[in-house]
Amino acid sequence: MAVEAVSTTLGSAPPPRRQRLLEDERWLAFALLVPTVVLLGMFIAYPFIRGIMLSVTNSRVGVEGEFVGLANYYKVWNDSIFRTAVYNTFFYTAVTSVFKLALGLWLAMLLNRNFRGKAFTRAFILLPFIIPTVLSTFAWKWMFDPTFSVINWTLYQLGAITGRINWLGDPDLAMASIIVVNIWRGVPFFAISLLAGLQTISPELNEAAAIDGAKPWHRFWYITWPLLLPVTMVVLLFSVIQTFADFQIVYVMTGGGPANATHLFATYAYQIGVGTGLLSEGAAISLAMFPILFLVVIVQLLYIRRVEVR
Amino acid sequence: MIEGAKWRTWVYFRIPLFLFLLFLLFPFYWMVITSFRPDGELYRPWNAMNYNPFFTLKPTLDHIRYLFEETLFATWLWNTMIIAAASTAISLFCGVLAGYALSRLNFPFAGSLGTGIFITYLVPQTLLFIPLAEIIRNYKLGDTPWSLILTYPTFLIPFCTWLMMGYFKAVPKELEECARIDGASRWQAMLYIIIPVAIPGILSAGIFAFTLSWNEFIYALVFLSSPEQKTVPVGVTSELIRGDVFFWGPLMAGALLGSIPVALVYSFFVEHYVSGLTGSVKG
Amino acid sequence: MARISRRKFMQVTGVSAAAATGGLAGILATGRAPAYAQATTVHWIRWNDFVPASDQLLRKELLPEAEKALGMKITFETVNGNDLQPRITSSIQSGAGPDLFMLFNNHPHLYKASAVDLSDVADAIGKAGGGYYPVSSGNCSADGKWISMPFCIVGAMNAYRKSWFAEAGFNAFPETWDQYREAGKKLKAKGRPLGQSLGHSFGDPPTFTYPLMWSYGASEVDKSGKDVVNSKEMIESVKFMTAFWKDAFDEGGLAWDDSNNNRAFLSGTVSSTLNGASIYIESLRKPDQYKTEKDTPLKDDIAHAPLPKGPVGQFGMHTFQSHLMPTYSKNQKAAKDFLKWLHTPANYDKWFASQKGFATGPTTDTEKNKVWDEDKIMEPYRVAGKLGQVPGYPAPTGPKAAEALSKYIITDIYAKAVQGTPAEDAVKWGEGELKKIYT
DSSP states (O other), X not given: OHHHHHHHHTOSSOOHHHHHXXXXXXXXXXXXXXXXXHXXXXXXXXXXXXXHHHHTBOOBTTBOOOBOTTHHHHHHHTOHHHHHHHHHHHHHHXXXXXXXXXXXXXXXXXXXXXXXXXXXXXXXXXHHHHSOHHHHHHHHHHHTOTTTOHHHHHHHHTTSOSSOOOTTTSHHHHHHHHHHHHHHHHHHHHHHHHHHHHHTSOHHHHHHHHHTTOOHHHHIIIXXXXXXXXXXXXXXXXXXXXXXXXXXXXXXXXXXXXXXXXXXXXXXXXXXXXXXXXXXXXXXHHHHHHHHHHHHHHHHHHHHHHHHHO | OOOSOHHHHIIIIIHHHHHHHHHHHHHHHHHHHHHHSOHHHHTOOTTOTTOXXXXXXXXXXXXXXXXXXXXXXXXXXXXXXXXXXXXXXXHHHHHHHHHHHHHHOOOTTHHHHHHHHHHHTTSOHHHHHHHHHHHHHHTTOTTXXXXXXXXXXXXXXXXXXXXXXXXXXXXXXHHHHHXXXXXXXXXXXXXXXXXXXXXXXXXXXXXXXXXXXXXXXHHHHHHOOSGGGOOHHHHHHHHHOOSXXXXXXXXXXXXXXXXXXXXXXXXXXXXXXXXXXXXXXXX | OHHHHHHHHXXXXXXXXXXXXXXXXXHHHHHHHHHHHSOOEXXXXXXXXXXXXXXXXXXXXXXXXXXXXXXXXXXXXXXXXXXXXXXXXXXXXXXXXXXXXXXXXXXXXXXXXGBOOOHHHHHHHHHHTTOBOXXXXXXXXXXXXXXXXXXXXXXXXXXXXXXXXXXXXXXSOOSBHHHHHHHHHHHHHTTOOEEOOOSXXXXXHHHHHHHHHHHTTOOSBOTTSOBOOSSHHHHHHHHHHHHHHHHHBOGGGGGOOTTHHHHHHHTTSOSEEEEOTHHHHHHHHOTTTOBOTTSSBGGGGEEEEOOOBBTTBOOOOOEEEEEEOBTTOSOHHHHHHHHHHHHSHHHXXXXXXXXXXXXXXXXXXXXXXXXXXXXXXXXXXXXXXXXXXXXXXXXXXXXXHHHHHHXXXXXXXXXXXXXXXXXXXXXXXXXXXXXXXXX
């Protein structure tokens, strides 16, 4: 219905009044925003409020609970697995974001040149991003499998190891494995988005600077990077949010194990709320993630605004 | 572009690019090999003698045959396509319009509305999951593609909106002003001047949105239940993950076949938006 | 020019918007119409059976017969066993979904508020089958009624390599945990460790850790339901396990799910593992593919034995399957009819035969089934139903024990210790987690 509202406002032979209305920035903005607001209101705002209400009751699956105030939050706060999950989520997000940005930018710069097979390469590097995550994670899970690991085979043949590396069975290695998979999946997205950003930068700027004798590193730092910054920040921002709420990779690779060492917010909330059926506790865990993520994002948004003003 | 000796091209360009490709494409190669490897070769432990993981001398099409004959793979592929395409279209439509309004028009509460749209993106899926299930029931959408087509935009629109805002902001104001001086209305200026310039941005937002819906797992797992309604990720995992059968072959074949058609479409778009962009800004 | 193309654009958007709304209305309309026009449909969800032949049998033979006999349509869905709990939670909350849910172990207790009372069906079937095993009633009945219809018991026994154990000096399977550790130590030294999953998976991890705990005289609660996990006995069992793990097990097990040990055993990397009979059944199915290092068929080198004895005795826990009917179901009568049909001996026995002993029935008469006489290797599984305990033992099981099981608390105590947490701390952590449940 949202769609209809817009198309009637902009009917094929608009009478002058409507045209005047659309000339008014406020009315145009209103018309343009209606579909978004309606959809998001229906499918996010309402469930969000329901979710908050759920978190202050003691309801479990099939049982309407009673109001218990902040008891669930208190319970969650004293939960050692929850604390591990918080730490893991931060660590995971920070490490993967840094790598994805650095590698993605580097790859974008490489792809921004002219070389044979350019189109082909650009299309192919997107593959990790296209393959349904659950399925590609299964491929990785198998590559890390304790018994059949092809990575172990390769390292063994190269003489780098003599015994096997217990990729998913050791808490630290399991975390490292998950991080590798996330980076693998995320780099193409960064690379392609930044490549699109790089393309908007006129090559003449760089050429002029080169004629003036600027070194490649200087050209990058003083010309490319500042112009690329707005797109970079948006891409980074969204990646951080995605990673913070990441679910599939951990769910498939370790299920939060070994012994809860790799749980993230989302997987832990899922295990408690949906797996065990403790709906309100699960909601409390999910909600605990919200203010933290909110703070992280506000900091990033402020930075973006500063960058754009500059 | 690279001036100087030949070794520079190697050190600064070819070797890094090669390493990138190796890292990004090896798992993909691994899937290809697994899809054609007979079951008998799939359960050799990593330290077994004469184990050769990187190729097979006895390729087989059994896994792919199994996928199409014993499962509803073709149906899942079709469902996924439809759902991803429809939710992407809805999200792009909303995102482009909203992104334009928020980045180039002056109106009260523009900032807070932008932030509001953005915040919806932060709401964790694991929280929405249960209440959304109730909404799906109330609208009687359970077990239909619409349950996903209408819920996927909730996480796609914020992204599309914000990415589009970034791209719209990068377009110089003068471009629009020139058109307005030539007599174009605001609406026309948006439609014929600004949006064409932002097509690369729209495409990359579209690619992203499409991929996210293509990959989505939790909602699809929960909102769909009939086997013939499932999407590729849910269908393949629920039908092919079993205890003792070495499901890797069909599973990897499913992953591959589930991505090749998309990869082809993408390769077309990538070329299009990469080449089209500079020209349109200059022109 | 510009105007025309703009008008076209409007038309296109207008049309697609109309199509979108029309499509939605259409779907809504068609979504309802067939449901009224056709016969009743019963939607049945089960795990992906570890014996794939049984799913094939249901799909291709039994269910078409049932549809004909009962005049209803049956939608049969299979999912990964670990996804069953998420599915039932969301189905109950959204009030729509399958009419019959297969659940593991004591999980029905978690959903008893939303379970249809199946006493009429269950009582009749139990009587006809010579009475239920105590595990059946323990897992499926609460407050004097049947909240779930017992379906089968997947016996958990050690599958082990006879020749390798013989080489290590054990002509029979070790009787006690200490002997088992000794055997495992020798085997691991030869590169043939024992295999056991300690991950988050519904089957193998709890069927190993719960009996180990019980056999040391420890338990999560005492008879009155008070949590007593932090005991001398528990710490002792955890210490034993930590040393045992280092000495004898494949360390990859911390990351395993229920299928890894099957693959590891079949590929000849582990010498013994606790499992359903699926390993043996798979080796029977493809004798040419699974070979020992001497190139003889692997199936001839497999034998089964229950878990060894501990200081206070021998214990077992066997994965249990039952079918719960959620109260939201609109086809309760039809679904009950189907359950009755399914448990009619003529039909149940066909399914039972296809399992080849992987699963045994919920009633005592299944011990007399002729399937057991066909293969002596399967003998230990015959009495699995008689031997096992239900999580929560020695107290009667209930939602709290089911919650502890779904959270993998007991398994994680052992897994934590195996990874280096001191036994006392691991047990203390578990006590804290259990206290949150048993308050």
